[in-house]
Amino acid sequence: MKEQATGGFEIIVKNSSEEISKAIYQFIKFCNMQNLSLSVIYKLRLAMEEILVNTISYSFQDGNSHDIQIKINSYVDKVVLEFLDDGVEFNPLTVPEPKDIPLEDRKPGGIGIYLVKTVMDTFEYKRTNGKNILTISKKLT
Amino acid sequence: MEMSQREVNGILILSPKGNLDFNHATGFQETASSLIEKGAKKILIDFSELSFISSAGLRVLIVLTKLLQQKKGTLALSSMNEQIAEVFSISGFHKLFSIYSTEEEALKNF
Numbered sequence: 598m599k600e601q602a603t604g605g606f607e608i609i610v611k612n613s614s615e616e617i618s619k620a621i622y623q624f625i626k627f628c629n630m631q632n633l634s635l636s637v638i639y640k641l642r643l644a645m646e647e648i649l650v651n652t653i654s655y656s657f658q659d660g661n662s663h664d665i666q667i668k669i670n671s672y673v674d675k676v677v678l679e680f681l682d683d684g685v686e687f688n689p690l691t692v693p694e695p696k697d698i699p700l701e702d703r704k705p706g707g708i709g710i711y712l713v714k715t716v717m718d719t720f721e722y723k724r725t726n727g728k729n730i731l732t733i734s735k736k737l738t
Numbered sequence: 739m740e741m742s743q744r745e746v747n748g749i750l751i752l753s754p755k756g757n758l759d760f761n762h763a764t765g766f767q768e769t770a771s772s773l774i775e776k777g778a779k780k781i782l783i784d785f786s787e788l789s790f791i792s793s794a795g796l797r798v799l800i801v802l803t804k805l806l807q808q809k810k811g812t813l814a815l816s817s818m819n820e821q822i823a824e825v826f827s828i829s830g831f832h833k834l835f836s837i838y839s840t841e842e843e844a845l846k847n848f
Contacts, residue, residue, distance in 0.1 A: 647792060
């Protein structure tokens with residue numbers, strides 16, 4: 598049986614910095630309504646900023662306006678965030694993460710993705726129907 | 739971003755307020771870099787009024803560390819909230835910086 602979400606909503610973000618700030622504000626409001634702990638809210642907020650900044654910086658190279666769709670679902674034991682965009686194919690899991698290169702020498706973008714992988718419990722990417730779909734989740738326990 | 743500055747025993751203490759995120763990191767970097775260019779060599783960044791930091795903020799801290807190293811200076815961080823300290827710790831970034839739990843402790847170690 599599919600697990601029932603206890604709360605959920607969707608945000609559409611245009612590819613601009615102002616839109617990221619608005620989306621994060623809406624998201625924090627949602628997290629507070631769900632009574633999530635400060636530690637979980639911090640990590641989810643961090644993941645959201647890193648993924649949106651990364652998508653806007655690397656996925657859209659045609660200068661046109663694009664939408665990033667964010668589906669947020671909270672469950673009894675976890676929160677799941679799904680990011681969908683129609684930008685160029687970009688799999689964050691392929692960003693090199695060589696253990697022998699000091700953190701300070703990692704390429705731009707690398708630190709953000711590294712942080713998301715570190716603070717989230719799952720991190721999955723797929724390319725479907727011309728869209729990048731990134732799904733991350735955080736356990737609540 | 740809003741930030742107060744003080745000097746104690748030749749150590750410049752910067753207290754940024756709010757979020758050191760993608761929106762505010764560049765402004766903070768410009769202010770702090772210009773203080774280093776003007777001669778500040780010992781800098782303590784007081785995190786007590788900072789509620790959030792993302793990779794954009796971390797990159798600024800790395801840039802400032804390198805700038806100060808070139809000038810034989812020192813950067814330290816203090817008074818992080820529990821959430822920020824946890825992210826520094828689990829991501830391994832705590833190893834890159836001198837981090838103290840209080841301002842007093844940081845000042846003693848310069």
